[in-house]
Amino acid sequence: MTYCVGLWLEQGLVMLADTRTNAGVDNISTFSKVYTATVPGERVLCLLSAGNLAITQAVWNRLGEGLTLEGEHHTLLTVPSMFRAAQLVGAAIRQVYQIDGPTLKDQGVGFDVSIMLGGQIAGGPVRLYLVYAAGNFIEATPDTPFLQIGEHKYGKPILDRALTHQTSLEGGVKLTLVSMDSTLRSNLTVGLPLDLVVYDTDSFQIRLQQRITEEDPYFRSLREAWSVALRDAYRQMPEPAWLQPAIPPVQGTSTAELGSGLNLGPIDILPD
């Protein structure tokens, strides 16, 4: 699996991907899942991928060669808008599906790919899309300003609770790293190093494209601080009001049958 997350914020984009690929737990490798297309001063596009590695690499190559969209040949460096860019990614996925799909299906392998696309092209706003294996796509909105692909469940609760479209880019970087850390700790198929991209709205150049390794001092300090903060936070939660004092241990073994029984649920009682 994979975990990629993208934040669509007022100030710009934060996009983070792990680098682990695996064909079974005994065959893991490191591949970057981040792809960027930039024309400084004019466009920045960043793509993150999840799914079958052969499929995503085929999609990258087709995007590099360019595709014909409604009669015009385009690459990500020439499409006129982010919407067209998402269509181009979808078209690349469909092309790979036409070629590889039938044999994969014959051999019982799912056509598993999803691509997140974020960026800005001069004349338009920053947009963030999630393109599915069928080539169709959805877009992040202020109600849900983040998208995830791959192993998304572990890292979702913190984003559901803390992220808004108004979160700063610095806050977004912290939240994506915390979200990734939760996933790394609980799932072996997501692994370090990480690739992070940060983009400022209307800057038309990438502010940061960073590989974060296990030795990165900042990421280490964040992981440690987050663990400490969580443990402190749960200890400071109010005590359960309805929890009575402990029942003392029984002396010896009683076999009192009074009140014995099988109970389904807190209310219904099934007699033995």
Added chain:
Amino acid sequence: MTYCVGLWLEQGLVMLADTRTNAGVDNISTFSKVYTATVPGERVLCLLSAGNLAITQAVWNRLGEGLTLEGEHHTLLTVPSMFRAAQLVGAAIRQVYQIDGPTLKDQGVGFDVSIMLGGQIAGGPVRLYLVYAAGNFIEATPDTPFLQIGEHKYGKPILDRALTHQTSLEGGVKLTLVSMDSTLRSNLTVGLPLDLVVYDTDSFQIRLQQRITEEDPYFRSLREAWSVALRDAYRQMPEPAWLQPAIPPVQGTSTAELGSGLNLGPIDILPD
């Protein structure tokens, strides 16, 4: 789906289940997933279930009637040890599988059931098991003092980070509720109310068996306090050391081609 979690602690057991069942997102219901078998002073057993509701109800009924295990007829009120109790649950699952399994398979429905079993029988220690659909089972140990069934991913990171076998029962109650809250917020197939069981080691009676509704003042305050604590915690995380100041917006639209290109990953550069 379902989310159930059980903690195996020095001081005893904490077991928590949601109550939502669903046959598609447009057909949800409330069913207790908690089943207890008690002989005060002699034994307390608590079971939590996940999976196909018809299967788990069939298992409950067979456990109520009793099964023959190595030549002896037993219910959960008579088995001589927790290990035998786990075997009894496994045997009940296999009996249901023999009867319902073939038709379910014919109709393309998986035989989906898992049951958590915690408790203590006089003469033995507190034990916590997870019984699979094949009737085989695993047991919690000090290395991993919790077990989960159903929709487990959202609520796992907090347990991975904060729970140990030495955590108090009060702490355990808070952690399971936080773990459940993370799941409730992020996944529609897990729903309130909750059923909570707390057992003290060597007490041979249930300290608490509680239904927690949306209106429960303690659970409401915990959810709110946890959200606030998480938001505070992420704000207090150190700032990303390698994140440079923001890039100012471009004035007008430049079409400078210098440095344009497609990049795969943070290192490799594919020329356009």
